[in-house]
Amino acid sequence: MSRVLADVRAFGSQYLRSRVGAFFALAFPVILILLFGSIFSQTGSSQVPLYVQDLDETGMSREFVAALNNTTVIAYRGIPTDADFLGYIADHSINVALRIPEGFEDAILLAQTDPNVRVNLTLAGDETQSTYGIAATVVARVATEFNFVIAGAREVIGVDRESVAQEAFAYIDFFMPGVIGFTVMTTPLFGMTSISAEYRTRRFFKLLASTKLTKAQWLAAKIIFYVVLMFASVALMFVTGIAIFGMKATLTPMAVLFIIAATVEFTSLGMVLGIFVKDAETAAAIANAIGFPMMFLAGTFFPIDAMPPFLQSIARVLPLTFVNEGLRATMVFGNEAAALTNLLVTAVFAAVLFVVPARALSWKSK
């Protein structure tokens, strides 16, 4: 045990002295929380700019624009009536714009008597931007309300909104488990893969082989260090979340177990990848090739349910998915039963991944 602790201490001082490692483990997650927290926590005050070209310029068309503005989601911006609609969008890099055609009011008035009259609004822009989707929904909603009025109908089915989480949680509470999952995966995984490459090319493994330290002890020391580092990192994330965004999610005992199991899992996975790595460039490439798709597919930042079915089936078997889902289950929904299932899967992954490099690799060379 004294050998393991000596290795934890020596490795830890080197790690923290390198600063780059310390930045990604400690400062980077805090920056993520500050960034995403600021962007999404105040959706109410941030509005989607919608550029409108009103070719009709009548009372009715102005009323439509006013209705859009009243949703508070949209910030109205005008496009001159003499401008070419699509050209103007391209020239000004506009995400989303609406054109109200000439004859808009006439059509509405005619519709009271002629059921076959129809008038089309044109919505144009970059469909990959989330603001496009928001604007499209709002325009459709306002158009529907106008249709109700014209047809003399009224809304019968309404929707009340209620949060499924335990308490009134904010965006930051849902985001936190993802950032924890992200950090406990990337820090040990990327770190261990490059350390393996460095230790091999600089013959540190050979040097360590001349001591009494075993490979399993060496790996255990790395795991202990990363667990301590991850708790320090999570503590910083919580302080930031609570102090700046009034976060309410708590670090449940189950979440603590998750952080430990996931750190063992991804430290060992880094070591397994390190077996196949010959140099530092390959190490970075392999860690990125495995880490980045997993980060996006495992529901770290986007919900898995929103993915196409074949991606969902991949996501369902990724180690990080179980960590993310489990952390959300315990920290946000208080669903300890669901969290426990995910924890068991993570623990099994961790045990297997630890045993493979600890057993398969002796210090001996061929």
Added chain:
Amino acid sequence: MADRVIEVRGLTKIYEDIRAVDGIDFEVERGQIFSLLGPNGAGKTTTVEILEGLRDPTAGEARVLGEDVRTAYRRIRERVGVLPQDFEPFDRLRPREAVSYWARLFDRSTDRAEISEILETVGLTSRADTYAMNLSGGEKRRLGIAMALIGQAELVFLDEPTTGLDPGARREMWALIRDLQRKARTVVLTTHYLDEAEQLADDVAIMNHGKIVVRGSPGELIRAHGGATTIVLAGAGRPGYEALAARGIHADLRNSDVLVHVVRSNEVRPMLATLASIDVEIDHIYTERATLEDVFLKVVGARMLEGVLAG
């Protein structure tokens, strides 16, 4: 038997189609500096790594400190110190920390005084608190030796400890290696520097293509293969060369010097008397002793420069 630290019989290591080590035999006595001397790729490092328990031999037997390297390598590692080839220390540890860390990996707890003493031995006292990445090449190697010694090793493997060092740093390293021997440690030294083996080793094995070509103390090897002594008549020139030839004495001309080779050491004095009786103008007269370089050239058939065979 008790003072035999290493015994190697028929040791062979084959990588795919290369016989890196090809059936070698040798033994090392306690307290000796034993040198494996040879060009790059001769099989020196492979041999040493088998003895350290880092590689398994393909065939043959190797016993270190009385134990079989195949089965007892864990116990062997506790009792040997290793400075690997191209040793690099951990960048962001200070020598004091690195030595203390290494002691722990051998289950030894050391106090500050002991660490200071070992850093003093290797001449790193003034650099004890500098990050290893900022040490010079020679200082890094000496830190490696301090780490190899902290486990209280009886046997120390130094794999090319002076390769790439400047002449000053090499000389400091030589002094340190002699010091190890004085402290009753057995040293196995691999090198491709002939002068290093000649200066330091009690026993030399010249290796080439995985085999030991010759083996013995530097003195024995020089006597057996070095062509003994050369008497130099400095400034004798062609007239001197011709005068000797007229008396039936075989000589070589090197620039303006005339060289007379004497095979047996008991022939040196009579030859000097003969030469004194010949009336030739000379600047001065001196003798040159053969070196391991001459031995190497004779037994391997090529010269060696920085580990590479030439000519």
